């Protein structure tokens with residue numbers, strides 16, 4: 001029989017520390033590759049491959065994924081499980097792998113429910129993952145007589161939590177990945193419950209992700225070792241594009257270009273690899289200690305930058321104040337480096353295509369207003385922003401990195417405070433966005449940054465001079481004669497009578513302002 005056609009589907013296994021991610025990944029691989037639902041002998045042959053948190057198993061391609069009614073006899077679906085660490089490094093690892101995670105399994109310890117990192121994983125999932133399955137693990141720890149009721153209660157609680165997320169209504173499955181919780185998950189005799197149900201749910205929620213060989217080849221290396229007489233092997237995942245044997249790859253962190261001698265996918269030699277594939281790439285010899293983890297690409301595809309213009313969206317679970325000019329851990333693509341962040345907002349309704357935004361597009365003299373802690377007041381929608389509140393329509397930031405970062409264009413950016421005590425029960429992820437422009441010319445930055453003026457949030461008091469009409473009053477003593485009132489248009493005003501209005505513009509030449517009281521119309 002000819003070699004089977006294998007489709008690959010990447011599953012991220014995430015959850016709080018000790019929820020049972022590793023146990024579940026192991027049990028899932030074993031159950032799936034030995035269970036009766038696999039009639040194809042090839043799937044067993046491929047078995048489990050374990051390396052640094054990655055494992056994989058194959059099943060027959062489920063019917064709903066069969067292309068155009070073709071027979072699936074010789075088609076396999078390979079699941080690659082990415083068992084993500086539950087600790088602080090989680091964010092780095094997950095964001096690193098997020099571009100290839102097609103579905104996330106969120107593991108919850110059923111005896112504990114949502115924990116801090118469960119929430120963080122949910123946040124990361126919302127940013128990066130199209131689909132999710134929740135697994136309530138360790139059901140064996142629930143007393144038999146109360147098991148059903150407790151599972152129901154926890155399921156309801158999870159459903160409620162998920163209601164406000166993109167994952168509302170996602171499947172919730174109960175398991176015991178390691179009945180009795182033997183400390184040694186390598187123990188062959190471990191017993192599990194609910195795994196068949198999980199595999200069935202996983203299959204039902206699997207889709208064939210679009211993988212493209214187009215675009216610049218970018219490969220995330222998670223392991224590197226040398227084979228005497230052959231070369232150095234880098235194992236990892238193709239994030240973008242594709243590459244073939246004999247092509248050259250660049251290792252930006254080492255500033256070298258190497259020729260690809262051979263490649264393997266799950267122990268079988270291959271000539272080409274494309275986006276989403278997990279592979280080992282053997283290149284001409286170099287010291288593997290110099291590259292434990294990192295990115296590799298076609299020469300020139302990954303610029304190194306010192307600063308960046310990014311788009312910004314606040315994470316609602318992050319409760320601390322976010323001040324402009326403060327420092328965050330900034331994960332840009334695959335690297336996490338401290339950065340000083342200057343936030344600013346675009347208030348103008350000017351039609352700007354975010355994809356084409358660069359610092360050159362901004363007219364820093366008049367179009368935009370900047371505030372500190374502005375991000376905390378993010379508008380929920382464009383209509384809210386343009387309805388006359390002082391909310392920016394879009395938010396941006398300039399990040400100045402403490403050391404240079406090598407990253408793909410338009411990559412994901414996440415701002416977090418990873419030094420927050422993990423036990424403090426607080427979400428550490430503050431905002432996310434995309435890289436809009438990398439800046440490697442620090443001189444350019446010194447000319448641009450001073451133009452981003454930060455206005456402190458201030459309350460000014462003035463008096464109503466007179467009512468101009470039913471809905472408009474003229475206010476005085478709010479601004480100085482020389483102030484450009486245009487930059488304050490849209491800001492909120494509250495009258496001592498409790499009515500709320502917005503600044504509509506200047507009035508006359510002496511710093512007076514026209515204030516619209518929309519509520520007056522409704523009364």
Ligand SMILES: Nc1nc2c(ncn2[C@@H]2O[C@H](COP(=O)(O)OP(=O)(O)OP(=O)(O)O)[C@@H](O)[C@H]2O)c(=O)[nH]1
Nearest residue numbers: 017018019020021022023086138176177178181182
């Ligand atoms: N009773 C019971 N114990 C379990 C179950 N699943 C895992 N455990 C135990 O829980 C502990 C943590 O399991 P791991 O699989 O290492 O958890 P993890 O989430 O991968 O842990 P980190 O990677 O450290 O975050 C181990 O002692 C396991 O044996 C289960 O279903 N039932």
